[in-house]
Amino acid sequence: MVLTFTALFLVAAAPAAALTVEDCVRLALARSPAVRAALADAQAAAALVRSARAAYWPSLAAKGDYGVSKGFDRTVTNGGQTDALVSLGATLLDGGLRDARLAAAQASLRSATAKEVQQRADVVFAVRAAYFQAVAADAALAIQDDDIRMLRAYVALLERQEARGIVPHNDVLRAELAVQAGETARRASAADSQTARDALAILAGVDARAGTLEEPDVRFVPPRGEVVEAAPVIVDARAAAESAHREVDAVRSERRSQVKLTADGGALGVRPGPTFRDNGGGQFLLGLTLPLFDGGVIAARIGAAEATALGTDSRLEEVRQTLRVALARVEADARHAEADVAAGRRTAPIASEQFQLMRARYLGGGNVRLLEVLDALSVYADARLSVPRSLLAYRTAVAAGGQALGEVPE
Structure with a gap:
């Protein structure tokens, strides 16, 4: 009986495995209704290709x-x-009608496949954004808990010094206000963490509210030209243009x-x-x-199809420009955030040393006011908090770049 209870206790006390961002992405892709809908559209487009190929065969009844x-x-x-x-x-002999319809169906299949890939990339971005937000909020909570602990210890010290007549009561009140401000900021971080973990639970179908999240390893790599051209949004726009041009061929075949x-x-x-x-x-x-005469019906339809094809060509160029602008913005944001991370890591030790010196001078009776000590503590806290915030901005920018390029993990 003792051994049984001991075994149960060990099982219950075993720490839960950390939940990685890759785990969340994999689970979210497997259960996403949007991905299933996009996959169904791609399967329907594939069926239309088979139907277009079947038109070459004779019918028997x-x-x-x-x-x-x-x-x-x-x-x-x-x-x-x-x-x-x-x-x-x-x-x-059909004047090229079947060839045009088959080419249009194949282009529609490429478009549907690209949309499915993009839908997967959108799900990946949503999961990564929530995961990165949860990691950043957890890091901020740890820093804020440490700052609140220091502030409370500082309040206790000031209360003892007030009892001995060393500091005025106003200094104690100012320190208590700093504690309240820190707790307010902590509640905001806790809300951010809860929101992000709830989003992960909804997207991935796992209980991420109390689990341990790992620090993700994210690296920004500038995309090459061929990678940009292979982005699903461009593939989709190119396929739409191809389908429109094949529709022109199909209408022209009616004259033959x-x-x-x-x-x-x-x-x-x-x-x-x-x-x-x-x-x-x-x-x-x-x-x-x-066909000998139709009053201009076919000519009008050809004109409409050609105008539509011209519009899809222009939209392809627009999509290409929009994607390049978005990627340029992503790179700028990633570089900026990366520099902020490095600056925050350099600044935090300096701000810590400044705070320690200001506090020592204040408690030692130097010519330092309490407001200056609290300002130094605020600078130290902001320097430490800037690192997870900048990491969040950096990781989100990298994830946004992956979404724009339609990147989906294997």
């Missing part, structure tokens, strides 16, 4: 009829009809002649017995269609 007519003119009705036929239909072949074989007659015994046979029909 079987049909049968049996009917009896009474009282009508037999010259018209023959007294009924019995038939059992196999029909073959094939398009021999079409040749179709139909063939039927089987039995056709009036009464079932004689029909299947004596009336077996076959026929074929080769048809040619050549």
Whole structure:
């Protein structure tokens, strides 16, 4: 019994494994309804490609009829009809219509696939942004807890000195106000942490409210030109332009002649017995269609399709420009935040030393006012807090760059 309770205690006391950002991303992608919807759209586009390819094949169908007519003119009705036929239909020449529709369907598939990748990248960004915010808020909480602890110890020291008549009561009040300000800032950080962890719980389907989060290793790498051109937003816009141009070809094919072949074989007659015994046979029909005049309908449709294609070409250039501007902004933000992180790490020890000196001079009776000590403590706290804040800005900028490029982890 003792061994059983000991084993249960050890299992219950075992620390939970840390939740990494990669774990959250993987879980979120597996359960995202937006990703499932985008995948369904891509599957529908793939089915349309198969349908467009099937148009090159001939069609084969079987049909049968049996009917009896009474009282009508037999010259018209023959007294009924019995038939059992196999029909073959094939398009021999269509002016390029099937080629255009197949190319348009393939372009639509590329567009749907690019949208699916971009949707995955959007989910990845949402998870990373929430994770990075939670990590930054947790780091801020640790710093603020330390600052509040120092302020409370400082208040206790001032209260003892006030009792001995060394400092006025106003100094104690100012220190207590600093504690209240620190606790207010801590509540804001706690709310940020809770919000981010709740978002992770919703997106990834895991309870991240009390789990341990790991410091992510994020590095900014400027994208190369071919990487930018392979971004899903550009692939989507390029595919939309390709589909529009193929639609122009499809409309133009309506001006060209079409040749179709139909063939039927089987039995056709009036009464079932004689029909299947004596009336077996076959026929074929080769048809040619050549448009001569339509009042300008096809020309108008061609003009509309060409205008649409021109618009998609312009939108492709617009998307390319917008993406490059966004990536330039991401790089600037990442470089700025990276410099702020380095500056914060250099400044924190200096601010700590300044605060210690100011406090020692104040408590030692030097010519230093309490306001100067509190200002030094505030500078020290801000220097320490600037590091997780700048890291959050840096990591978010890198994640935004990945979202713009449609990057999804393997």
